[in-house]
Amino acid sequence: MTAVSRIDLTDASTFPTRRVEAWKYSDLKRWLREAPPASPQAEVSSPGAFDALGGEAILFANGRAVGVTDFIASGEQTLRLRYVSDAVGTGHTASARVSARAGARLLLLETHEGAGSAYVAHNRLELDVAAGAEVTRVVLVEEPEDAISITEADVRVEAGGVFRQTVVTTGAKLQRLETRVKHFAQGAHAQVDGLYLLNGSRHADLTSVVSHLAADGTTSQLIKGVARETARGVFQGKIVVERGADGTDARMAHNALIASERAEIDAKPELIIYADDVQCAHGNTVGTLDESALFYMQQRGIPADEARALLTQAFLIEVIDRIDHEGAREVAREWLTARL
Amino acid sequence: MLKINNLHVSVGEKPILKGLTLDVPAGEVHAIMGPNGAGKSTLGYALSGRPGYEATEGSVEWAGEDLLELDPAERAAKGVFLSFQYPIEIPGVPALTFVRTALNAQRRARGEEEVAAPAFLKLVREASKALKMDFDMLKRPLNVGFSGGEKKRMEILQMALLEPSLLILDETDSGLDIDALRIVSEGVNALRSPDRAMLVITHYQRLLDYIKPDRVHVLAGGRIVASGGPELALQLEAEGYDKYLPEAA
Numbered sequence: 001m002t003a004v005s006r007i008d009l010t011d012a013s014t015f016p017t018r019r020v021e022a023w024k025y026s027d028l029k030r031w032l033r034e035a036p037p038a039s040p041q042a043e044v045s046s047p048g049a050f051d052a053l054g055g056e057a058i059l060f061a062n063g064r065a066v067g068v069t070d071f072i073a074s075g076e077q078t079l080r081l082r083y084v085s086d087a088v089g090t091g092h093t094a095s096a097r098v099s100a101r102a103g104a105r106l107l108l109l110e111t112h113e114g115a116g117s118a119y120v121a122h123n124r125l126e127l128d129v130a131a132g133a134e135v136t137r138v139v140l141v142e143e144p145e146d147a148i149s150i151t152e153a154d155v156r157v158e159a160g161g162v163f164r165q166t167v168v169t170t171g172a173k174l175q176r177l178e179t180r181v182k183h184f185a186q187g188a189h190a191q192v193d194g195l196y197l198l199n200g201s202r203h204a205d206l207t208s209v210v211s212h213l214a215a216d217g218t219t220s221q222l223i224k225g226v227a228r229e230t231a232r233g234v235f236q237g238k239i240v241v242e243r244g245a246d247g248t249d250a251r252m253a254h255n256a257l258i259a260s261e262r263a264e265i266d267a268k269p270e271l272i273i274y275a276d277d278v279q280c281a282h283g284n285t286v287g288t289l290d291e292s293a294l295f296y297m298q299q300r301g302i303p304a305d306e307a308r309a310l311l312t313q314a315f316l317i318e319v320i321d322r323i324d325h326e327g328a329r330e331v332a333r334e335w336l337t338a339r340l
Numbered sequence: 341m342l343k344i345n346n347l348h349v350s351v352g353e354k355p356i357l358k359g360l361t362l363d364v365p366a367g368e369v370h371a372i373m374g375p376n377g378a379g380k381s382t383l384g385y386a387l388s389g390r391p392g393y394e395a396t397e398g399s400v401e402w403a404g405e406d407l408l409e410l411d412p413a414e415r416a417a418k419g420v421f422l423s424f425q426y427p428i429e430i431p432g433v434p435a436l437t438f439v440r441t442a443l444n445a446q447r448r449a450r451g452e453e454e455v456a457a458p459a460f461l462k463l464v465r466e467a468s469k470a471l472k473m474d475f476d477m478l479k480r481p482l483n484v485g486f487s488g489g490e491k492k493r494m495e496i497l498q499m500a501l502l503e504p505s506l507l508i509l510d511e512t513d514s515g516l517d518i519d520a521l522r523i524v525s526e527g528v529n530a531l532r533s534p535d536r537a538m539l540v541i542t543h544y545q546r547l548l549d550y551i552k553p554d555r556v557h558v559l560a561g562g563r564i565v566a567s568g569g570p571e572l573a574l575q576l577e578a579e580g581y582d583k584y585l586p587e588a589a
Contacts, residue, residue, distance in 0.1 A: 290428075291391070292428050293428050293429075293430055295390050295391065295412060296424065296427070296428040296430070297430070297438075297442070298389075298412035298413045298416070299388050299389075299390075299412050299413075299415075299416055299420075299421075299422055299424075300416055300421075300438075300439075300442035300446075300498060300502065301413050301416035301417050301442045301443070301445045301446035301449065301502065302413060302441055302442050302445045303411075303413045303445060303449075304411070304413065306441070306445060307413075310441065311430070311432075311433075313432075314430070314431060314432025314433045314481075315432060317432060318432070
């Protein structure tokens with residue numbers, strides 16, 4: 001499989017505008033009219049959020065690999081994949097390839113760590129999950145409020161393979177985290193979860209396309225998000241069930257909270273079904289924090305800000321609870337709690 | 341001492357309380373009775389500071405503080421506790437976490453040290469036992485899936501742990517069967533003390549068989565229209581509220 005990414009940071013004519021349907025809510029061209037100059041080399045001295053969980057590492061600093069860019073997992077392994085940006089007004093692209101051999105179990109712990117300002121990062125990942133392999137990908141994304149970043153992951157899951165993903169992000173000036181998953185052979189399972197917690201005027205776009213190309217595949221997706229102040233959260237979830245992919249069971253849910261009158265949530269769930277014998281469902285809700293719950297908590301002595309944070313955490317934590325690796329789950333929980 | 345003087349409260353544009361005056365000395369239990377729509381629940385919300393229940397006139401003083409100047413959490417830290425007629429469900433927040441967060445927030449606000457987890461659990465175990473509550477229930481999200489009686493016990497449990505000094509019970513007997521009513525009332529009575537004041541808001545006299553008031557007030561048309569001893573509750577039970585309704589006044 002080759003994943004052809006159409007975006008090339010060195011060629012502004014490849015930057016989509018909002019006239020491209022899939023980029024309607026994340027108008028890259030608006031914020032990036034010209035190709036940014038190439039980012040300089042950078043040193044990475046800070047530890048990564050997942051260091052305590054050990055394992056192997058792939059590290060990119062401003063797009064340049066410090067060591068290897070490819071990894072093949074066999075048996076039971078942990079890989080920390082770090083995309084580090086430390087740049088001002090420049091751009092860089094990083095590409096990694098990861099695969100899990102038949103029967104392997106890989107814990108893929110990914111961090112996007114941004115320092116500096118107004119950089120443009122383009123991160124790519126190709127991930128192959130072989131027959132009977134299991135990959136759990138947990139992604140923590142923290143970037144400056146004026147950064148632009150596009151992350152694209154292409155995931156191919158073979159027969160009986162399992163791919164689970166949880167993306168946790170606080171957004172950026174324009175941030176897109178796109179995952180394209182292909183159920184390539186019979187009986188694959190994908191979990192494509194994520195959450196966004198956006199302050200200020202931040203933007204996060206969680207886009208996914210899950211294609212069922214073979215029979216008896218299952219997909220489960222839970223995306224939750226909170227947009228505060230003038231932030232904007234975007235969810236685009238597409239599930240395609242191709243002809244012949246009978247026995248598919250696909251479920252998608254997106255639940256968001258708007259915490260201010262000027263915040264915005266854009267949600268576009270899509271189910272496209274060409275097979276007959278399938279079960280598909282999607283649900284989408286956008287609401288506000290429950291005022292009576294807020295008052296109740298304050299009445300018991302919990303100050304308004306703390307009450308809001310507690311309710312927000314309670315709302316979002318369901319996504320974290322679904323991470324099936326305890327160590328990664330606890331890191332993600334603490335990471336999120338520290339950013340409420 | 342709770343001193344409410346000429347309190348006017350509007351909800352939206354609508355005046356609900358229209359010059360309510362009431363004193364409750366520390367150590368006393370006062371019952372507020374009245375017909376539906378008299379403003380009983382509004383009084384509870386106004387005293388505890390619920391947004392949307394705006395005091396347009398008058399004053400409320402508790403322990404020398406002007407309550408109307410404080411936000412709801414500050415009032416709670418000063419000892420104000422409203423037991424809700426319909427306690428709110430808080431999905432995702434275990435009851436234990438909720439109560440400990442509330443207790444420690446109040447203690448911080450008062451400049452006291454926070455209660456550590458082991459000491460807190462010990463307190464909860466004792467208090468839940470007295471209320472015949474299943475401790476495991478407290479690990480579940482607060483009030484979510486609790487029965488009406490369980491929710492009311494949960495309110496009394498919080499009251500016992502937070503140790504407020506001004507207790508406002510809004511229709512605490514609604515939805516309780518006789519056994520639950522007895523347990524809940526015992527929980528409330530255990531909190532009676534010389535430095536606590538209680539306002540028991542109720543439509544029916546039944547609750548006052550269990551929580552004996554020192555004084556009974558009739559709230560109708562947004563004002564206290566009659567006050568008396570415990571015998572007033574019995575009289576209301578026998579005669580109804582008709583003579584206090586605005587049409588009859």
